[in-house]
Amino acid sequence: MSADQASNATPTPTQSIGSAAAMDATLGCRSIFATVGSTGFDALVQATTSLDFLTVAASAGYRRITVQYGSSLAAFQPGHGTPVVGEDDCGTTASVNAAAAAAAAAAAAAAAIATERERQHVETAVVKVPLLGTSHCSESEQLENDYTEVTVSGYAYSTVLARDIDRADLVISHAGSGSILDALRRERPLIAVPNGGLMDNHQAELALEMHKEGYLVSANCGELTSVLRSHRHEQLRPFPRQEPERFESILACAVQFDKAD
Amino acid sequence: MTSYWLLTAVVYVGCLVAPLALVLLIRLWYLTPGLSGRKTPALVLRENTCRVGVLLGSGGHTSEMLALLESMDATRYSPRIYLVTQGDTLSEERTRVWEGQRGQQDGDHARIMLRFVICQLPRARNVGQSFLTAPWSVLQTAYSAAGILWHYRPDLIVCNGPGTCVPVCVIALIYRALWLCPTRTLYVESFARTSTLSLTGRILYPLVDNFVVQWPELQKRYPRALYRGVLV
Incomplete structure (x- = not known):
């Protein structure tokens, strides 16, 4: 991959975020929420926290990444892997400048909102990534050395995933039906990653079926960066809303009420 | 002597x-849709409410079940007896959050809050557990389920997996065969199953009164299944 390839794939933003972005360099940008569900999924956690992924995400305008890593804590290493362009200053550089302070403040705010039971442990790291091509937030960032910062936070489990899904501009999830529905019911663009490590392969089946219908993008961990570059996740069809009458008609086959008042 | x-x-x-055993066996055969081919008629309730037993599997099963509950009238399908597998605190927490929100929506907070109970059930088979030791844990689940069903006598049991719902549905069937309570069982196959049934689904297809699938291909293969599109 090269920088000009990425800039070709990334269309120049037609609308400027302007003052909002300038106001808050770290929070004003789009965010990604990655979730592995109730177990663990090392490969997905690794893929969404790798320097490679963060670099592509930053160039696509995503500056905040939240990862629900389940039991895959060991795989949660923001900014790991070989750097894409240049080696110096890459990796986890926490609290080095104002942006890092802003990120810390954001994490503190998030922790304040969450109760102690909802998030036992929120880890936040600010990762410096090389800036590829044009992005939504470039004008507000310090462009010295063509580096930008991505805030990566992670936690194990939450009972209010819905809130993180609502906040995200893109959801990357394992292909579990629950997570797929959570994202689609909240009308979020979704990239579903089937877990190849599981014995039964029906996860992949569902993801593929939904991919064919155009409701989500099904990809494996290695394809995440190419999906982000291609912007395929921005051209999805909305998933039809839930219709309570359907289940009601099924319940009527099992039980009926004598009195219809 | x-x-x-x-x-x-x-x-x-x-x-x-x-003779009693024979009568019981014949009745079990008659009540099992997969054996007698008989379609179970809907249970007509005298009251205006239906006591419903809801089995919460874990993870994705719980998510789908909570989505199904969204389609159920909470005042009519009440009280709700939740069966949660032991150690699944996440499902229990989510259910309490869900019930809390429902209570707030309906306004009559205190009344609605009292209309549900959460019961613990031992797991029938842990992920990765050997099939050799499974019968013992299935029996434990069945024993526990028998107590809960006896105590609460639900009119309807709604479940969607995993294996823990098999002993629960079997106990409900046995109770019905013994004229103890007229519980109807309803199994909803996961939305994740597009072309094949889960193991639990294959076991329960002949046993439950109403079997529901969410993809058309499955209904072609399993003609007794009900299909009304995606429910969750």
Whole structure:
């Protein structure tokens, strides 16, 4: 991959975020929420926290990444892997400048909102990534050395995933039906990653079926960066809303009420 | 003297126990849709509410179940008896959050809050557990489920997996065969199953009164299944 390839794939933003972005360099940008569900999924956690992924995400305008890593804590290493362009200053550089302070403040705010039971442990790291091509937030960032910062936070489990899904501009999830529905019911663009490590392969089946219908993008961990570059996740069809009458008609086959008042 | 007792025992077994067992077996056969091919008629309730037992599997199963509950009238399908597998605190927490929100929506907070109970159920088979030791844990689940069903006597049991719902549905069937309670069972196959049934689904297809699938291809393969599109 090269920088000009990425800039070709990334269309120049037609609308400027302007003052909002300038106001808050770290929070004003789009965010990604990655979730592995109730177990663990090392490969997905690794893929969404790798320097490679963060670099592509930053160039696509995503500056905040939240990862629900389940039991895959060991795989949660923001900014790991070989750097894409240049080696110096890459990796986890926490609290080095104002942006890092802003990120810390954001994490503190998030922790304040969450109760102690909802998030036992929120880890936040600010990762410096090389800036590829044009992005939504470039004008507000310090462009010295063509580096930008991505805030990566992670936690194990939450009972209010819905809130993180609502906040995200893109959801990357394992292909579990629950997570797929959570994202689609909240009308979020979704990239579903089937877990190849599981014995039964029906996860992949569902993801593929939904991919064919155009409701989500099904990809494996290695394809995440190419999906982000291609912007395929921005051209999805909305998933039809839930219709309570359907289940009601099924319940009527099992039980009926004598009195219809 | 010994032969006298033996004879008495044989007579008792022959005249009382055996016919009863036969009646029970015939009734079990008759009530099992997969064996008799009979479609279970809907249970007509005298009251305006339906006591519903809801089995919360874990993870994705719980998510789908909570989505299904969104389609159910909470005042009508009440009280709700939740069966949660032991150690699944996440499902329990999510259910409490869900019920809390429902209570707030309906306004009559205190009344709605009292209309549900959460019961613990031992897991029928842990992920990765050997099929050799599974029968023992299935029996434990069945024993626990028998107690809960006896206590709450639900009119309807809604479940969507995993394996823990098999002993629960079997107990409900046995209770019905014994005229103990007229519980109807409803199994909703996961939305994740597009072309094949889960193991639990394959086991329960002949046993439950209403079997529901969410993809058309499955209904073609399993004609007794109900299909009304995606429900969750």
